[in-house]
Amino acid sequence: MKVLVDRIETQQSELKFGDPIGCHYHWTEPGEVDKYGDSVRHLATKVELAVDAFERTAGLSEDVFAGEAADTLRERAGRRHEESVTVRDNLRGLGRAINAYSDVLRRHRDGLQELRAYASSHGLEVRDNRIWPPVETIAGDAPEKEMNAWERDWKTYQACFDLKIELRDARRASTRELVKALADYADVHPDKDKQKLVAANAHQVKFGDLRREAAEEAMEAVQANHAADAARHTVDVLKRREQSALDDLEKMVLAEKSPEEITAQSAKVQALHRELVEARTEALDAERVADREQAQANRAARDLEAAEQGKPRLVVEQTDWQPVNLKDRLG
Incomplete structure (x- = not known):
């Protein structure tokens, strides 16, 4: 499992106070994520049919079907029933996790729109889907009215910056939760794989x-x-x-x-x-x-x-045998 981070996301990780604040939504549309989550849950509903079928087959009575073949069929159906129940539950949980992530993306998108509207309504410059900070300095002899306006703009920018950080952190937390859900339901834990290596000669x-x-x-x-x-x-x-x-x-x-x-x-x-x-x-x-x-x-x-179990694993590489030229070896 690999989670890719795009270039814009990496840039936003280095966001510092005084930088332009990005307020453009460029992630997957929440509706598309929702559709995928719904399809996963719909697949779980189909698996439910298999669960019922295996359960009924495993419960066939001796009066209906008897003999060695019947016993084997019931035994296999019982195992398949347990497996299909696990698959059904995993698909349902995964579908719920994906739907929950789509809600987070939707809130993130709406939050960015509200952030842009808030900045515009309070007089900050919004250009190229960025909220630009006010000028860094102002003359010490500027009129009090200009000083108050400059201070007000910086307070507004501070509020926009804090809100953007909150939106980003909330989305990243949800992304980690989704990745964890995917790992749990798929029984794959890539972080553990990276922590341990098995020595095999060189x-x-x-x-x-x-x-x-x-x-x-x-x-x-x-x-x-x-x-x-x-x-x-x-x-x-x-x-x-x-x-x-x-x-x-x-x-x-x-x-x-x-x-x-x-x-x-x-x-x-x-x-x-x-x-x-x-x-x-x-x-x-x-x-x-x-x-x-x-x-x-x-x-x-x-x-x-x-x-x-942490035991060494020996890997032997097979090589083609070639005759040794003693003349070359001995000169």
Whole structure:
């Protein structure tokens, strides 16, 4: 997660008394932020449907659905129910945090408009979306009327400056709260990642990199296992089709069907057998890939666990072996 600060924001961090006071709103429109927050909360409402579906599936009674498959289905539905409840609650909380931030932006925008109007109504120069301070000095022999006006302008400028600081600090505080909410709901804490590094010989490995690597390896392992399951399912289906074709062929022979029908059925059996052989080869390859991906995912998970516990993590870089030229080495 990266929070970017624009150039204008950086300049405003160095605002000093006596500088022009910026009163132009240049952040994202509050309405757009509100729409995004609403969409996140709408997504949470859709997840609610999944929560209900998993809950009903996990609660299927033995009278309705019994057996090992039913038990497995109920168990998986129960786990999915817990996961979907967490996702739903996180989306709702995140949507509320985004909507709250849009209200802060709206108040900030309105506050800048009121600040500009206040400065204009009290005689300060407002130009290029900036409130310009009065002249710094005035002649000591100036008339009392001019002295009073000069002092009044500086008091007005002081009030505008203080109000701008309050608006800025309130918006920044809300920004920090939103970032914290995002980190909590996403379970990502970039500040902690920056505080800790894991030594790896001459390199430094960040926790964020380890988490991303572990997540990517886990996803690849899941996809490889799904592919292996699909390949095994294809083998099972072809085995049943081949056996059924063989049974039909046996029945046709016993029934003394015509040679043409028996030949056609025999060709069908042979085609299914060839397809089954190819499917078994593909399933074997898929299982090997799944085993390899699972091993890599397990290794990445162990690396992450070791890093979180503060244990050293050894990174070995594989290099291509090249023969040594002794003549060059010895001269």
